Every structure is written in structure tokens, then in C-alpha cells.
Amino acid sequence: MNFGDRVKEVHREILSTPHGDLPQEFVTEAVWRGEAAYFLGWAIQLFDKPHPSTFTDPGALTGVLQLLQPDANELVPSARLRAHPEIDDYSALCLLIRHLLQLQEMQAGGRDSLERAYQSRLAKLGLSPASNRLEPGAADAVISSTAKDSRGLYVVRSLAAEWLLGEEE
Template sequence: MYDAGEPGRHPRPQAREALRRALVLSSVAARAGLEARADAGEARDMHPRILDWLRATGLDQALEPAEAALVATPLGELDANAALDAGWRAEGAYVLAWALGRHAPLPHDRLVDPDDIAWPLGFLDADALDREGEAELRGEREIDTFLARQLAVHWRLREYALRPGQMNFAAVVANGGWARLDIDQGALVDDDLAIDGSRIDRADAARIVRCISIASERHRAASWLAGADPVYSNVENIT
């Protein structure tokens, strides 16, 4: 038996579903990015282009209601917090692009460049979905290991936020117990999580906060790939 929102509760999405979701997430992130330059001519041209492309490809049907409302919001009218939150969807798009073999793995403390995800996926291409039947996902074991690493990193960051200080994080991962955990040895310093090459308790506080947001988005996307819930926004990335 699985608890609600737990990976494995539902059938895993197929490759074509992952491709569509990655393109949707890239579109949401792109719309969010336009808000900071809403008065620029480039942004005014790009917004209708995104909307027209979503309709022409049928990807508008893959948008969740909240995503559709956000993408359609006129430039200059998007709430600042909503724009900031939506911008993080690029991290979820990265996970799906990685799973589709279209992006190399990134360190847990490095932001993805949204352009490095969107354009290779076919963002704004009229034929972006013409060959979606040829899309392939990495194997389940590889995806599950990726999820185990996202969970471990997310847990450590949350734990540090509650109880700052050094711990033997490597031992926690090795012992597991409450969940399957995994970690890349390159992500550790002195057996604890590293941020920008320093042990977490020596890292800049603002960078730790940023890494929590990165981890949260990547954890959600990896859980979705593992069958946590067919509705992306319903996935609970609890640590």
C-alpha cells in the first residue's frame, strides 16, 4: 500500500507525457520570466507567441487550470510572488529533460539555465510534438536513483533549516530506514552536504535558501516521474 502522493501510487508517466509536461513547465517558467521586463518590446512580442504556440500544438490542453491562468495573465499584471514561484518550474523541466536524455545531470547546488532546457525540447517549435512517439525515458532504476538523491538532498536542506549544524549526512544516507536515499560522493564535504564547495554549515545562508527551492522543484518532478500522482501540482514532495 502507498500513501497519497507517494511515488509508485499511480502508473508512471510515459515518455510522451514527460515531454509534454516538460514543455508546459518551460512555458510557465518563460511566462514568469517575461514579467520582469513587461514593458520591453521583446516581452510584448513573446507573450502572444507563447500563447499561439500552445494553442497550435495542443499543449494548451496539457496545462493545469492554474498554469493556464498564469500563462494567460496580461504582461504587467502577474503577482510578483506568483511570478517568482512560477520561475522555479524550470527546475522541474530540467528533471524531465534529464529523464528524456536531453540534458546532462546538474549538481544539486547549481541553477538550471531555462534556455538550456526549453529550446532543445522544442519550445516554440511548430513541430515540437510531431515525433513525440519517438521520445524515450531513462530506465526506472536510473530514475528511482535520481529520486533517491533528490529526496536525500531535500531532506538534508530542510533538516538544516530546522536544526542548523554539522551532521554525518553520509551515514544517514547509508543507513536509510525511513526511505530509500542516495547521494553522489561529489556532493559531500566532510561527510555532510556541500554547497558551493563548502560544508553546509559554512555556506552562505542565501545560497542555502536557493538550494532548498532547487531541491523542492527537482524532488517534485522526480516523484511525478515515479508515479506519485498523474496531476503534477498534486505531487507532495514531503521530506
């Protein structure tokens, strides 16, 4: 299977444009897709755990993932997932951080519904045990160290975790 054939034209343009030369209308898409790719690359042991509060270096992605190069097709068959508890623990943390950030923005009346939806999502993904293993305050420490403009990292990371664990939204 040649994965390059499955790349959409807009993403091919993003991938083939040198860093810094990307038109502004593609920058946000490139950043968020890169963050999701880094999360998935971490899950298959290509990268270290994502930094808690800073964006991924695009150069790390293009070099390791060999984007738009023939060798990129070799990554998937040789990929080895990290241990499931490690993936589950980090995924649970990402979902918790996203949840807590959502709670900060929500009016008191909707918090119970959001909490039920969060608990349901954890159960569907099989992350309830991992959520129970999280250190108290671990998410709070990340949230307090994360700049407001980089909080979207946890939306992207939690969505990548949900995709990896089989639950797409």
C-alpha cells in the same frame, strides 16, 4: 494530442514572454516550473544532469523543449527514459538533500518523525535500494556547495522525482 491546448493562461504568458521581460509576480513561478521541466527533460534524455547548485538556463529549456511550438507535441511520443537505476539514483540523491536541508531547520523533537516520513517516502517510491547505493557524503558535498538562495532547487527536483515515480504530494 496537442499539449499546447492544455497550457494554463498564466503559464502561456510566462512561456511567451521574452526572458528578462517577465513581470516580477511571475518570476518565481517561471523559475521553479523551469527547474521541474529540466529535471523531467533530463529523465527523457533531452538534457545533461542538472547542475548541483545553479539554476537552469531558460534558453536551454525553450530551445530544446520547443515550448509553444507545434513540434513540441512530438517530444512525448519519441521520449526515451534513462535507465531506471540512473533515474532512481539521482532521485534518491535529490530526496536525501531535501531531507537533510529540512533536518537542518527542524527542532530536535520533530526529527524522528521527519526521518520516519522520509524513509516511508523512499519505500513508497521504490528508492530504498538507490538510497543505499548513494556514496557517503555525496549529499553533504552538494549541500556545502549550494548557496542558500538556491537550496529550493532540491525541493523542486525531489517533487519532480516524486511525480515522475508516481507519488504526488
